[in-house]
Amino acid sequence: MDIFTIYLPIAGMHFNVLLLLLIGFTVGVCGGFFGIGGAWIVTPALNIFGFPMPYAIGTDLAHMGGKSIVSTMRHGKFGNVDVRLGVSMIIGTTVGMEAGARLVMALERAGLAESVIRKAYIVFLGLIGSYVLYDYISHTRRTKAAGADYVPSGQDNLAARLQRINLPPMIHFKASGITCSLWLPVLVGLTTGVVAAVLGVGGGFIRMPALIYLIGCPTAVAVGTDLFEVMITGAYGSLTYAVKGRVELIAAMWMLLGAAIGAQLGTVAVKYVRGYAIRLLFATTIFIACASVVLKQLQLQTASAAMILTAGIVISGVIIGWLFKGIVAERAAQRDNGR
Amino acid sequence: MKPLPVLPLWRHRLRAARAWLTTAAIVLLSVEALAAPAKPARKLVNVADTRGLDPGITRWIADLYNSSYWLFGLFTVALMALMGLALGFACDRAMGLLGIHLGRMEHHE
Numbered sequence: 119m120d121i122f123t124i125y126l127p128i129a130g131m132h133f134n135v136l137l138l139l140l141i142g143f144t145v146g147v148c149g150g151f152f153g154i155g156g157a158w159i160v161t162p163a164l165n166i167f168g169f170p171m172p173y174a175i176g177t178d179l180a181h182m183g184g185k186s187i188v189s190t191m192r193h194g195k196f197g198n199v200d201v202r203l204g205v206s207m208i209i210g211t212t213v214g215m216e217a218g219a220r221l222v223m224a225l226e227r228a229g230l231a232e233s234v235i236r237k238a239y240i241v242f243l244g245l246i247g248s249y250v251l252y253d254y255i256s257h258t259r260r261t262k263a264a265g266a267d268y269v270p271s272g273q274d275n276l277a278a279r280l281q282r283i284n285l286p287p288m289i290h291f292k293a294s295g296i297t298c299s300l301w302l303p304v305l306v307g308l309t310t311g312v313v314a315a316v317l318g319v320g321g322g323f324i325r326m327p328a329l330i331y332l333i334g335c336p337t338a339v340a341v342g343t344d345l346f347e348v349m350i351t352g353a354y355g356s357l358t359y360a361v362k363g364r365v366e367l368i369a370a371m372w373m374l375l376g377a378a379i380g381a382q383l384g385t386v387a388v389k390y391v392r393g394y395a396i397r398l399l400f401a402t403t404i405f406i407a408c409a410s411v412v413l414k415q416l417q418l419q420t421a422s423a424a425m426i427l428t429a430g431i432v433i434s435g436v437i438i439g440w441l442f443k444g445i446v447a448e449r450a451a452q453r454d455n456g457r
Numbered sequence: 458m459k460p461l462p463v464l465p466l467w468r469h470r471l472r473a474a475r476a477w478l479t480t481a482a483i484v485l486l487s488v489e490a491l492a493a494p495a496k497p498a499r500k501l502v503n504v505a506d507t508r509g510l511d512p513g514i515t516r517w518i519a520d521l522y523n524s525s526y527w528l529f530g531l532f533t534v535a536l537m538a539l540m541g542l543a544l545g546f547a548c549d550r551a552m553g554l555l556g557i558h559l560g561r562m563e564h565h566e
Contacts, residue, residue: 127505127519180537187541188548195549197561336564353534360530363503367518367533374537378544382552386559393566448557 129173129366137167141427142181142373146380147434150189151387152400153341154322155182155348158407159430160373166423173366176359180370183352185377189345192385198342200293200335206300207307208347211321214311215351221316239317239411246327247404253331254398277334294335294343306332322348323404330397337393380434387437390444403433 122135141163145156157178164174193199225234285299310328314321322344329340359365388396406429413422464472505519522529553559 125510125515127507127510127515128503128522130506180533183534184537184541184544187538188545191542191545192549192552192559195559195561337566338562338564353538356537357530357534360533361526363522363526363529365529365533367522367529367536368515370533370537371540374540374544378541378548382545382548386552386557389562393564445555445557452556 124368124372126366126368128363129169129177129369131168133167133169133369135372138369138372139376140431142185142376143380144427144430144434145373146185146188146377146382147384147387147437148380148403148430149182149185149322149345149348149377150192150381150384151341151396151437152322152384152403153189153326153344153348155186155352156322156430157182158323158410159426162410162423163427163430164369166420166427169366169369172359172362172364176356176362176364177366177370177373179352179355179359180365180367181373181377183349183356184370184374185381186345186349186352188378188381189385190342190349192382193338193342193345193388196338196342196385196389197293198338198388199346200291200339200343201346202289203291203294203303203329203333203335204343204346206289206303207310207325207343208350210304210307210309211311211314211325211347211351214308214313215315215321216311217308218312218315221312235317236411236415240408240415242313242317243323243404243408243411246324247401247408249331250327250397250401250404254394254401257394275331275334277330277332280332281334294333294339296334298333303333321351323407326400337396338388341388341396383441384434384437387441387444390448391440395440399433399436403429406433 123132124135125131126133141160145159148154148159149156155178157175160178160181161171161174164177165171169177190199222235280302281296281298283299283302285301287300288297289300290297306328307325310321310324313324317324325347326340326344329335329343330337335343356365360367406426410422410426413419413425505522507516507519507523510516510519518529521532549559
């Protein structure tokens, strides 16, 4: 296996190329399917195999920008990227992330950063995961009660109420099929930006459900639009870490190679899965991320990272399974139509 | 159970205005509190070890890293973007070979 070991001069270590490709592929599949950057998988995975933490974060951000381009291109062709909505949110996200970073510094000065952030992370992810799971269960019950043709009205949910707030300028977001005040995505971006910066996550975990439950996007559009944002925040994050000398570029290139293939598969899988199935797997993923932080809190660093990597591989397997099932069904339908 | 009293419209508006004012005050106070400067970060200098490296892409990247972090940063962003575009295009073509429909999709919740 020595032929697969390469020297990484910036991090000053040797690393297995196959491992980099595997980590990239896994996070690519999950990222393309859920619309997240995947820092929660990559950073601990690289760290557990010997990468110093700042290099793990910087290298992850560098490959994240490239990987998100692959997913965003494909989601764009599917009509899942609402560029106007993404740009509106970025304004709020940028300001929110800066405010969140300053809040973290204030917590650091008070000596509370580590404990407060980790506990807040656990509570927050637990709440998001529980809400998404609750929504899935209640949707399934309603569908069973009303039959297969059940279509949710969406008139009385939180997103519909927020869309009705008539605060100029009102904007129509074509890909999402919604009209709302420009201030709604800006404020949602601001809030998710603050929370993402405080919790130290890229934002996808928070932004994707926020796009669904606060703005009212269809699930696939929420995934595509979130990736559009991840692409920009990833590029910015990669620049800031690289100018501080904390990006192992050779490792990022290998990871991007695996991630590009994974991202393509994960993105195309969205086509064959209903929105609520994405939400269910997303809730499961959030609970796993949450459990990993609990393990970290209990000083079980290795167990936490091992659990994340294993879960990432299993979740990618489920997504690829759905993709192949969908492709087989589509090709069978094409053959039937051809007869 | 006794029904809750119905509040007149002006009371609702007053409550909404109070909520907005409270939120604005909290935001302003937080910004003020966070404006205090942080401790200056300790500067860490890193050098890529190129002693055992033969000329090639790895050596070139390590030399670029050692010459300027800014150039290295700009190169990193540009390279990742270009690789993303090229790989995205290539993977897209490869996926097209499977003979599946890759045009606009319908959204099913």
